[in-house]
Amino acid sequence: MKKLRVIELFAGVGGFRLGLENTGNYEIVWSNQWEPSTKTQHASMVYEARFGPENHSNSDISEVPTSEIPDADVLVGGFPCQDYSVATTLQNSKGLIGKKGVLWWSIHRILSEKANPPKYLFLENVDRLLKSPSSQRGRDFAIMLKSLVDLGYAVEWRVINAADYGMPQRRRRVFFLGYHKTTPLYQSLNKSNKKEWVRHSGVLSKAFPVNTLLEQYNEFRIDGDLVEISEQFNLGEELSPFANSGVFINGEVHTAKTIANYSGSRTVLVDVLQNGEVTPEFFIPIEDYPKWEYLKGAKKEVRTAKNGFKYNYSEGGMIFPDALDNASRTIITGEGGKSPSRFKHVVQTTKGLRRLTPVELERLNMFPDNHTQLEGISDAKRAFFMGNALVVGVVAQIAKVLYSKINC
Numbered sequence: 292m293k294k295l296r297v298i299e300l301f302a303g304v305g306g307f308r309l310g311l312e313n314t315g316n317y318e319i320v321w322s323n324q325w326e327p328s329t330k331t332q333h334a335s336m337v338y339e340a341r342f343g344p345e346n347h348s349n350s351d352i353s354e355v356p357t358s359e360i361p362d363a364d365v366l367v368g369g370f371p372c373q374d375y376s377v378a379t380t381l382q383n384s385k386g387l388i389g390k391k392g393v394l395w396w397s398i399h400r401i402l403s404e405k406a407n408p409p410k411y412l413f414l415e416n417v418d419r420l421l422k423s424p425s426s427q428r429g430r431d432f433a434i435m436l437k438s439l440v441d442l443g444y445a446v447e448w449r450v451i452n453a454a455d456y457g458m459p460q461r462r463r464r465v466f467f468l469g470y471h472k473t474t475p476l477y478q479s480l481n482k483s484n485k486k487e488w489v490r491h492s493g494v495l496s497k498a499f500p501v502n503t504l505l506e507q508y509n510e511f512r513i514d515g516d517l518v519e520i521s522e523q524f525n526l527g528e529e530l531s532p533f534a535n536s537g538v539f540i541n542g543e544v545h546t547a548k549t550i551a552n553y554s555g556s557r558t559v560l561v562d563v564l565q566n567g568e569v570t571p572e573f574f575i576p577i578e579d580y581p582k583w584e585y586l587k588g589a590k591k592e593v594r595t596a597k598n599g600f601k602y603n604y605s606e607g608g609m610i611f612p613d614a615l616d617n618a619s620r621t622i623i624t625g626e627g628g629k630s631p632s633r634f635k636h637v638v639q640t641t642k643g644l645r646r647l648t649p650v651e652l653e654r655l656n657m658f659p660d661n662h663t664q665l666e667g668i669s670d671a672k673r674a675f676f677m678g679n680a681l682v683v684g685v686v687a688q689i690a691k692v693l694y695s696k697i698n699c
Contacts, residue, residue: 299368306686337665337668411469414466447493462621499689501549510545533546560613589606626674
């Protein structure tokens with residue numbers, strides 16, 4: 292069977308590509324990576340060093356003409372979490388315009404302008420997307436779902452914690468798949484019992500099985516245009532109507548809370564450590580231990596704001612050093628650097644406490660060792676990449692099942 296052609300947007304250092312190519316069933320025909328806040332395009336440099344410059348774009352995607360993007364079977368990307376509200380244009384009350392710089396609308400533009408739009412979408416975001424913004428819980432996700440159904444797609448989604456399925460990091464992300472109405476997969480979903488699709492017959496539940504009982508099952512419609520949804524969706528409600536799993540087709544949402552069902556092997560933090568290969572700069576000086584202990588510890592104290600206002604501050608303690616017999620905590624973008632921090636990982640070794648190395652952070656996201664190593668790229672920048680990346684194993688597993696469903 293032939294490989295599926297893929298457009299990769301917001302490519303970062305290539306986590307999506309690694310996961311897709313690991314299956315042997317996908318071919319990246321065009322990729323884009325652009326970091327608006329930095330002059331030197333470090334992530335794009337790493338991407339080109341690993342995969343080659345051919346058919347790779349390092350331009351602002353909102354300014355790349357759709358005509359320059361080749362046709363493909365699948366569009367993938369982990370796009371930034373932003374404010375997705377919409378408004379009518381002054382010239383045309385029916386016309387819609389997303390906020391400038393919001394990259395979801397670049398995906399929308401490409402899908403709407405292509406004569407042959409991708410048949411399948413495979414997208415990723417932080418799990419809070421399902422309940423943002425705080426003033427209108429779930430509005431942003433509702434805007435996305437409705438904009439996709441208006442473009443002819445059905446959608447299934449799932450919040451997946453990689454560690455629930457034996458992977459080395461507790462990283463929760465929402466993955467959603469789109470199926471164009473011209474595809475057999477769309478027709479299968481359309482004819483299916485939606486509860487069964489979420490529970491065991493859909494792509495995501497086949498890739499990552501869940502318990503057969505569905506909790507908080509809910510059905511509702513998303514009607515109206517995008518402006519109405521932007522202004523009115525779930526107004527005044529405290530909770531999002533979207534649970535961690537669901538499907539959206541023909542304007543109807545079917546959503547439920549699912550719980551992971553996995554009994555296989557597990558990779559834990561100790562399994563990724565570079566024993567005996569770690570250079571001295573990663574070890575914490577003994578005189579800094581108290582600073583780390585303070586930041587990691589529980590606090591109940593009075594603090595003073597810049598304007599002189601005094602307030603009570605409290606936070607719970609964290610496990611310190613990090614447990615070696617469990618999957619790691621989520622890597623964040625500020626993981627690198629020597630300065631003491633509440634959120635950086637610290638492990639106990641025979642030589643004392645130390646931070647994690649770039650290779651160990653890559654392993655926690657299931658990247659190849661030294662994937663991000665490149666002249667001119669600092670260890671802190673490598674850590675930043677991994678804080679932004681996804682777990683390659685999750686992508687590979689979903690991609691494998693998606694391909695089998697497309698070709699069954």
